[in-house]
Amino acid sequence: MGRTITEKIMAKSAGLAKINPGENIWLNVDILMTHDVCGPPTFEIWEKEFGDSAKIWDENKLVVIPDHYIFTKNTQANRNLELLKNFAEKYNLPNFYPPFTEKYKGVCHIALAEEGYTIPGTVLFGTDSHTCTSGAFGLFSTGVGNTDAAFILGTGKIWERVPESIQFIFENKLPEYLTAKDLILQILSDITTDGATYQAMEFSGETISKMNMDERMTLTNMAIEAGAINGIIQADDVTLNYLSGKTCKEFEIFTSDTNAKYKKVKIYDVYSIDPRVAKPHSPDNGELARNLKNVKITKCYIGSCTGGKVTDFVNAAKILKDKKVKVNTFIIPATKRVEESLIAEKIDDKSLKQIFIESGCILVSPSCGACLGGTEDTIGRSVDNDIVISTTNRNFPGRMGSKEAEIYLASPLTVAASAITGKITDPRDYL
Amino acid sequence: MKSKIISRVFVLGDNVDTDQIIPAEYLVYSLTKPDEAKLYGKYALSGVPFNESGLPNGNIKFIEENKFVSLHDIIIAGKNFGCGSSREHAPFALKMAGVQAIVAESFARIFYRNAVDGGFLIPIESKFKIKDKIDTGNLIEINLVSMRIDNICKSTSFELKDLGVVKPIIEAGGIFNYAKINKMI
Numbered sequence: 001m002g003r004t005i006t007e008k009i010m011a012k013s014a015g016l017a018k019i020n021p022g023e024n025i026w027l028n029v030d031i032l033m034t035h036d037v038c039g040p041p042t043f044e045i046w047e048k049e050f051g052d053s054a055k056i057w058d059e060n061k062l063v064v065i066p067d068h069y070i071f072t073k074n075t076q077a078n079r080n081l082e083l084l085k086n087f088a089e090k091y092n093l094p095n096f097y098p099p100f101t102e103k104y105k106g107v108c109h110i111a112l113a114e115e116g117y118t119i120p121g122t123v124l125f126g127t128d129s130h131t132c133t134s135g136a137f138g139l140f141s142t143g144v145g146n147t148d149a150a151f152i153l154g155t156g157k158i159w160e161r162v163p164e165s166i167q168f169i170f171e172n173k174l175p176e177y178l179t180a181k182d183l184i185l186q187i188l189s190d191i192t193t194d195g196a197t198y199q200a201m202e203f204s205g206e207t208i209s210k211m212n213m214d215e216r217m218t219l220t221n222m223a224i225e226a227g228a229i230n231g232i233i234q235a236d237d238v239t240l241n242y243l244s245g246k247t248c249k250e251f252e253i254f255t256s257d258t259n260a261k262y263k264k265v266k267i268y269d270v271y272s273i274d275p276r277v278a279k280p281h282s283p284d285n286g287e288l289a290r291n292l293k294n295v296k297i298t299k300c301y302i303g304s305c306t307g308g309k310v311t312d313f314v315n316a317a318k319i320l321k322d323k324k325v326k327v328n329t330f331i332i333p334a335t336k337r338v339e340e341s342l343i344a345e346k347i348d349d350k351s352l353k354q355i356f357i358e359s360g361c362i363l364v365s366p367s368c369g370a371c372l373g374g375t376e377d378t379i380g381r382s383v384d385n386d387i388v389i390s391t392t393n394r395n396f397p398g399r400m401g402s403k404e405a406e407i408y409l410a411s412p413l414t415v416a417a418s419a420i421t422g423k424i425t426d427p428r429d430y431l
Numbered sequence: 432m433k434s435k436i437i438s439r440v441f442v443l444g445d446n447v448d449t450d451q452i453i454p455a456e457y458l459v460y461s462l463t464k465p466d467e468a469k470l471y472g473k474y475a476l477s478g479v480p481f482n483e484s485g486l487p488n489g490n491i492k493f494i495e496e497n498k499f500v501s502l503h504d505i506i507i508a509g510k511n512f513g514c515g516s517s518r519e520h521a522p523f524a525l526k527m528a529g530v531q532a533i534v535a536e537s538f539a540r541i542f543y544r545n546a547v548d549g550g551f552l553i554p555i556e557s558k559f560k561i562k563d564k565i566d567t568g569n570l571i572e573i574n575l576v577s578m579r580i581d582n583i584c585k586s587t588s589f590e591l592k593d594l595g596v597v598k599p600i601i602e603a604g605g606i607f608n609y610a611k612i613n614k615m616i
Binding site: 024037038040041044049050068069074076077079080126127128129131143144145146147148150151154155159161193194197198227229282372373374375376394396397398399403 | 446448450451454455456458459460461462463467478479480510511514515516517518519520522537539540541544545548549550596597605606607610615616
């Protein structure tokens with residue numbers, strides 16, 4: 001029987017010739033990523049458990065990217081940034097990207113890719129559930145808590161259960177009114193938020209081959225929303241082009257065997273998919289955008305690891321060009337590099353930034369922002385009975401701030417179209 | 432590991448996510464400074480919509496006003512408990528609130544790992560859907576040897592799933608103790 005890409009990467013990392021889904025194995029970790037929320041407690045646990053003998057297994061493999069609570073007056077949040085800084089100085093960490101310096105990046109999952117840490121065939125763990133994003137580069141990546149991260153920090157190893165895989169094949173080229181967000185929202189509606197618990201979600205097919213890395217990361221980012229251990233897309237020329245000049249490491253590209261065993265195979269023709277929205281309060285509570293056209297909104301939010309990449313803003317700008325927004329619309333680039341691209345990227349001689357400013361959007365500095373609510377002074381945070389349409393990945397009760405708020409998740413195209421009308425709007429009305 | 436846990440139970444629904452268990456605004460507090468760490472107990476389950484807090488009737492506070500610890504040491508829930516973020520603050524908050532065990536139809540992976548590897552509490556899967564057969568406030572006994580749960584109030588009893596491959600880690604009290612016992616570190 002053949003093996004899946006996930007099984008092959010895990011077997012290599014564990015140094016085992018044969019592994020079977022359901023087994024617990026010990027992996028050798030290539031990269032450990034942490035941020036400002038989970039970094040300080042991870043380092044505390046590591047110091048406490050390893051005591052005087054505490055030694056980081058490999059400083060070059062530890063990446064610290066503060067991104068959650070950056071632009072805030074909150075004392076405890078700022079204390080976390082200070083704790084990270086002190087730790088990085090004490091241990092002379094080479095891969096630390098502190099805020100308010102030239103090195104600051106923004107949202108960790110996108111920064112990992114931009115900085116070339118997402119190497120095909122490797123194993124990447126992070127103290128954030130959306131660490132599965134990096135799987136877009138044909139690697140095994142997944143989220144863990146502070147204790148597991150502290151264990152990795154001292155040993156370079158961690159146990160993991162070998163998952164069964166579900167294959168999602170998308171056929172045909174994506175039409176201009178759809179984005180990767182519509183595809184993953186379709187999957188979530190179909191398999192629900194625990195439809196892939198402890199399983200790998202593997203994405204393939206013509207649609208995926210033609211997608212750029214931004215879009216691929218939107219898919220793998222939301223694998224966790226189905227409970228998956230990881231999301232993965234085989235590396236190809238698109239991957240190699242993206243990584244070109246970002247890393248000098250040699251790597252191995254793994255592919256699933258044609259006779260690999262899958263728990264399930266789901267095949268979608270993208271022409272049968274329409275722009276989708278996840279209604280409150282769950283990413284699997286799906287509906288067609290056009291069926292929600294009477295839903296009035298109070299806020300639009302375009303940002304985060306899943307919805308704040310260059311391609312997301314190009315899509316939003318296509319719709320917003322020469323139009324005015326009716327409700328407060330927040331533009332939060334995931335990273336500094338994305339923020340710079342808003343000036344460099346143009347549609348008919350107008351930069352994306354210019355398009356957003358002219359349409360009346362509010363531009364915010366890169367960070368996780370209000371995607372997870374943040375501290376009380378976070379720009380774009382939902383208040384009272386806000387009704388928000390957002391390109392982010394979660395709409396649980398209270399997720400973006402107020403417990404009374406209602407969050408709708410959608411593609412940047414749909415969010416931009418909704419910003420113009422003040423109601424949930426199918427983007428085809430503006431394309 | 433204890434062989435039995437006896438307590439009043441708090442019953443929740445399906446898909447209780449980590450934002451409900453501990454809303455993100457509280458994650459700024461230290462997990463080790465005692466005066467801040469106890470706030471995690473105070474705010475545990477504070478994000479659960481109030482009509483779903485303490486089923487079947489809801490509208491029950493998990494933590495009473497001005498308290499930091501719950502009257503309920505056991506939680507019973509439906510499927511996919513702990514879905515969402517990787518925040519270890521979630522099982523930590525429940526532990527600070529006094530929770531010793533959670534019996535759910537299924538758990539989300541990261542919450543489950545965090546509960547086990549951090550040694551915070553015992554996540555146990557039920558064999559059947561039991562959340563509709565037990566009411567918040569019922570006195571419950573979990574037997575970790577026979578893997579049964581008895582509802583002392585209603586004289587009913589249900590089977591639980593075996594703790595499986597992570598049992599040695601739970602028995603050791605977390606991944607670090609497990610690794611030390613097995614001379615891995």
